[in-house]
Amino acid sequence: MKIEAHAKVNLSLNVVRKRDDGYHELEMIMVPLTLHDDVTVELSEQDSYSCNIEGLAIDESNTVVKAVKLMKDTYGIKEHFHVHMEKHIPMQAGLAGGSADGAAVMKGIHALLDLKVPISELSMLSKQVGADVPFCVYDTPAVVKGIGEDVTPINCQLDFEILLVKPQEGVPTGKAFSMIDFQTCEHPDYRKVQHAMETGDYKAFCESLGNTLEQPAFQIVPLIKDIKQELLGMGFDGVLMSGSGSTVFAISKNHALIEEAYHKYDKEGYFVYKTKIIG
Numbered sequence: 063m064k065i066e067a068h069a070k071v072n073l074s075l076n077v078v079r080k081r082d083d084g085y086h087e088l089e090m091i092m093v094p095l096t097l098h099d100d101v102t103v104e105l106s107e108q109d110s111y112s113c114n115i116e117g118l119a120i121d122e123s124n125t126v127v128k129a130v131k132l133m134k135d136t137y138g139i140k141e142h143f144h145v146h147m148e149k150h151i152p153m154q155a156g157l158a159g160g161s162a163d164g165a166a167v168m169k170g171i172h173a174l175l176d177l178k179v180p181i182s183e184l185s186m187l188s189k190q191v192g193a194d195v196p197f198c199v200y201d202t203p204a205v206v207k208g209i210g211e212d213v214t215p216i217n218c219q220l221d222f223e224i225l226l227v228k229p230q231e232g233v234p235t236g237k238a239f240s241m242i243d244f245q246t247c248e249h250p251d252y253r254k255v256q257h258a259m260e261t262g263d264y265k266a267f268c269e270s271l272g273n274t275l276e277q278p279a280f281q282i283v284p285l286i287k288d289i290k291q292e293l294l295g296m297g298f299d300g301v302l303m304s305g306s307g308s309t310v311f312a313i314s315k316n317h318a319l320i321e322e323a324y325h326k327y328d329k330e331g332y333f334v335y336k337t338k339i340i341g
């Protein structure tokens with residue numbers, strides 16, 4: 063069984079506060095993109111894993127291995143699985159590549175064995191794999207709260223194109239959270255983005271994008287800020303860093319502008335990808 067594991071961007075990311083357990087309470091709007099890894103889940107003689115790229119550890123730290131173990135332990139599954147990952151989503155990118163793969167494995171096992179578990183239960187369970195996984199299980203535009211486990215699907219009445227631009231250097235998620243300066247950081251209002259999406263107000267939508275984690279990520283990888291400024295200067299309607307970075311996404315309805323920027327960043331050696339929201 064082959065499952066598309068979609069990348070995401072955060073259209074709004076407000077870090078509300080640091081919790082006592084060290085994690086941060088968030089308010090976010092998250093959307094899945096057409097960019098995806100392909101994850102194949104099949105019954106096998108023993109649990110085994112493969113991947114199209116070298117250098118990705120396939121051990122207990124991998125979201126795919128965690129997801130198989132979690133499903134087997136939770137539902138008393140005796141069968142074994144082979145999981146193959148065809149990775150296209152870059153890593154340390156703020157695009158939830160690892161999280162999407164973990165969610166795809168959970169959904170693959172669920173479908174293969176016809177478990178009939180409600181999606182809300184699968185999503186809640188999946189937070190043990192990672193903070194972004196509950197959203198990836200739903201795989202639809204959503205308001206996401208808590209540390210990522212509280213997912214409410216929303217409608218998007220807007221149609222536009224997205225260009226992803228990622229510098230080589232990534233941002234470690236934990237480091238970005240630890241460097242937030244709560245005295246000075248931005249607190250974007252996700253309700254404005256939600257309202258604009260639901261009413262199809264493109265101008266208000268572009269004006270209300272925001273991400274608390276831009277401030278620390280700009281310190282860790284200054285090039286992210288330069289890319290954002292450059293894309294705004296080129297005439298994109300909205301530009302924001304996704305998640306903890308280092309991907310910057312740029313929004314436009316002008317296909318020629320998307321093509322122009324695509325070729326510019328491709329030539330300069332960045333990861334660059336033309337995409338759209340799903341759902």
Ligand SMILES: C[C@](O)(CO)[C@H](O)COP(=O)(O)OP(=O)(O)OC[C@H]1O[C@@H](n2ccc(N)nc2=O)[C@H](O)[C@@H]1O
Pocket residue numbers: 072075084085086087088090156161191192193194195208209210235236237239305306
């Ligand atoms: C920044 C986001 O991408 C927004 O979508 C996610 O919240 C990050 O999700 P993720 O990569 O699945 O995160 P995890 O692998 O669970 O956490 C990585 C590290 O980020 C920090 N972390 C993550 C999520 C959160 N709500 N608060 C945190 O402080 C913690 O130090 C954690 O050890």
Ligand SMILES: Nc1ncnc2c1ncn2[C@@H]1O[C@H](COP(=O)(O)OP(=O)(O)OP(=O)(O)O)[C@@H](O)[C@H]1O
Pocket residue numbers: 118123124125126152153154155156157158159160161163164194235305306
């Ligand atoms: N299946 C996987 N695919 C990619 N990376 C994985 C996977 N499992 C574990 N990892 C590890 O987790 C790290 C973070 O995952 P990834 O880079 O996909 O997330 P991210 O881009 O930081 O997304 P986000 O923070 O938005 O969830 C990687 O650098 C890698 O070491």
